[in-house]
Amino acid sequence: xxxxxxxxSLGGRRQKxxxxxxxxxxxxxxxxxxxAPFVGIVYTALKGxxxxxxxxxxxxxxxxxxxLTAIITVLTVLFTTIFGIVVAWVLARDRFRGRAIMxxxxxxxxxxxxxxVGLTAVLLFGRGGxxxxxxxxxxxxxxxxxxxxxxxxxxxxxxxxxxxxxPILDELGTDEEEAAITLGASPRQTFFRxxxxxxxxxxxxxxxxxxxxxxxxxxxxxxxxxxxQGQTETVPLFILRALxxxxxxxxxxxxxxxxxxxxxILLGIEFLKRRQEKERSL
Amino acid sequence: MSDQALxxxxxxxxxxxxxxxxxxxVPGAWxxxxxxxxxxxxxxxxxxxxxxxxxxxxxxxxxxxxxTAPAALDALKLTLATAAAATVINAFFGTLLAYVLVRYxxxGRALLxxxxxxxxxxxxxxTxxxxxxxxxxxxxxGDFLGNHGVHIxxxxxxxxxxxxxxxxxxxxxTVQPVLLEIDPAEEEASYVLGANxxxxxxxxxxPHLRPAIAGGALLTFARCLSEFGALVIISGNITxxxxxxxxxxxxxxxxxxxxxxxxxxxxxxxxxxxLVLITEYVxxxxxxxx
Numbered sequence: 001x002x003x004x005x006x007x008x009s010l011g012g013r014r015q016k017x018x019x020x021x022x023x024x025x026x027x028x029x030x031x032x033x034x035x036a037p038f039v040g041i042v043y044t045a046l047k048g049x050x051x052x053x054x055x056x057x058x059x060x061x062x063x064x065x066x067x068l069t070a071i072i073t074v075l076t077v078l079f080t081t082i083f084g085i086v087v088a089w090v091l092a093r094d095r096f097r098g099r100a101i102m103x104x105x106x107x108x109x110x111x112x113x114x115x116x117v118g119l120t121a122v123l124l125f126g127r128g129g130x131x132x133x134x135x136x137x138x139x140x141x142x143x144x145x146x147x148x149x150x151x152x153x154x155x156x157x158x159x160x161x162x163x164x165x166x167p168i169l170d171e172l173g174t175d176e177e178e179a180a181i182t183l184g185a186s187p188r189q190t191f192f193r194x195x196x197x198x199x200x201x202x203x204x205x206x207x208x209x210x211x212x213x214x215x216x217x218x219x220x221x222x223x224x225x226x227x228x229q230g231q232t233e234t235v236p237l238f239i240l241r242a243l244x245x246x247x248x249x250x251x252x253x254x255x256x257x258x259x260x261x262x263x264x265i266l267l268g269i270e271f272l273k274r275r276q277e278k279e280r281s282l
Numbered sequence: 283m284s285d286q287a288l289x290x291x292x293x294x295x296x297x298x299x300x301x302x303x304x305x306x307x308v309p310g311a312w313x314x315x316x317x318x319x320x321x322x323x324x325x326x327x328x329x330x331x332x333x334x335x336x337x338x339x340x341x342x343x344x345x346x347x348x349x350t351a352p353a354a355l356d357a358l359k360l361t362l363a364t365a366a367a368a369t370v371i372n373a374f375f376g377t378l379l380a381y382v383l384v385r386y387x388x389x390g391r392a393l394l395x396x397x398x399x400x401x402x403x404x405x406x407x408x409t410x411x412x413x414x415x416x417x418x419x420x421x422x423x424g425d426f427l428g429n430h431g432v433h434i435x436x437x438x439x440x441x442x443x444x445x446x447x448x449x450x451x452x453x454x455x456t457v458q459p460v461l462l463e464i465d466p467a468e469e470e471a472s473y474v475l476g477a478n479x480x481x482x483x484x485x486x487x488x489p490h491l492r493p494a495i496a497g498g499a500l501l502t503f504a505r506c507l508s509e510f511g512a513l514v515i516i517s518g519n520i521t522x523x524x525x526x527x528x529x530x531x532x533x534x535x536x537x538x539x540x541x542x543x544x545x546x547x548x549x550x551x552x553x554x555x556x557l558v559l560i561t562e563y564v565x566x567x568x569x570x571x572x
Contacts (some may be wrong), residue, residue: 030398033450046417102319120330155325222532270399
C-alpha cells in the first residue's frame, strides 16, 4: 500500500497532474454512464408529485404485480437456497467422477440468455412440448401460469447460493465437522450446529443476490407468462406494458421503486461482505 | 473472493486441496450427491437438451435457413458488433477504474466503489427504463440532443450505453483483486530505476493484469450477447436496424416459430458457453501461476 506515496514523492508535480486527469476521467465516465440515467429516472418518476404517486401505487394491477413478484421471489429463493446448499456441500466435500462436470453445470445458467431460458420452458411444457400431455391430462397449467414463472426464475438463480457457499465450505475444511461427529453428534446436529453457523454470511449473501435477480427478471418470465394483465403480470412486466401503453409516469415510478428495492439489497450485500471478511480475518 | 466468482460467472471450482475439504464419512452422503445430481439434471441439463433437440431436429439446412434469414443475420451482426464495442470500451475504463480504486486515496472512493457495483443490483429492465427516461424523446436531454442530430434512444448508441452500463462491474471486479496482490516493490523498483508512471504501468503493472482483463472482457462479451431486459426498451426493436439477437429470438417465440428460435438460440448459447469455458481456463491459469 506504500505505492501511492512513493509515486507522488518520486514523480512530483507531473504525477499529480496524471493522477488528477485519471481521476477526472474515471469520475466523468461513471457519472455519465451510471449517475445521469439514475437522476433522469428519479426526476421523471417523481415529477407528478405525491398525488400521482399514491394514485399509481393504489392501482389494482400494480398491487397485483407486486404481490405476484413477491410470491415468485420468495419461492424461487427458498427453492434455490435449499438445493444450492446441497450442491455446494457435494462440490466441496464429496469426491466422485463427474464432479468437474457438475461444477461446470452450475455455471451454465450464467451463459444462457434469459430469452433462451424462456424458450426451454415453452419447449418442455408448451403446446407440443415434452411434458405437455402429462400435465394436460391432469389439468395442471404450467405455461402462462405461476409454475413456469417460478421454474425459469429458479434456473437463472441457481448459481448464486452455490457460488457463495461452496468456496466457504471448501476453506473451512472438515475439522470442526469431524470433531462434532466424533463427539457423537448426528449429521443433522452437525449441519445445524456447526456447518450452518459457519456459512451463514455467505449464504445470506447468495440469497440477497438471488432476491435482487428474481425481483427484476423480465426476459424469461415474459415468454412463459404471456403477461396476462391481472393474472401473470409481474412488476417488470407491468413496467413494460406501462411504457408500451404510453403511461410513462406510472412505468417510471414503478421502475424507480424496483431500483430502490434493489439498491437496498445492494447495501445489504455490502454489509454482509464486510461482516464475512471481518469474520474470516479473525 | 466468493462474491467475485459468483457475480462474474468465472467459477472458482473448490480447489479440492488434499488436506482440507477431504471427503467426510457422513452417513447418507450418496443421498446428497444423488439429490444434487438430480436437481442440476432436471433444472439445467433437461431444459437445455430440449432446446438443442428442437434446434437439431430442423436439420443442418433448417439451421442454416434460420440463421441466414436477413432479419436473423442483421440481428446477429448488430449483437456481435455492439458486444465487441462495449467490451473494448469497458476493458479500458474498467482497468482504469480498478487502478484508481486500488492505488489512489481520495474522498468519495468508497462511494465510487459502491457505484461500480450498482449495475449488479439494478434490474436490467430498469436500466433500459432509466436510459429512456434520460435520452428518450420526452426528456429535455433527449429532445436537446435530437435537435442537434444525435439520437440515442431507439438507435445503436442507446444499445451501446445499455450494454456498457450493465457490464461495467465485470472487468473492474476481476482486475481489482489482482492489482491488490501485486507486490509494490516491483513498481517501486521501476520508479527508482527512472521509469515514469506510464512506462511503469505499461511494462510492469499491465503484464500482471492481462489474464484478469482478458477474463473480464470475455465475460463482458458473453453477457452482452445474452442481454435482453435493458435492450428491449431502449433499442426500439426495429427489424434490420436496432433488433438484437435475443429480442429477435423473443419475437420468433411469440410467433410460435420454435424451430428457428431454437436454431438461433443454439448459436448464441454455444458462443457464450465457449466464452465462459475459456474464461474459466484463463482465470484458473492465473490462479495456478500465482
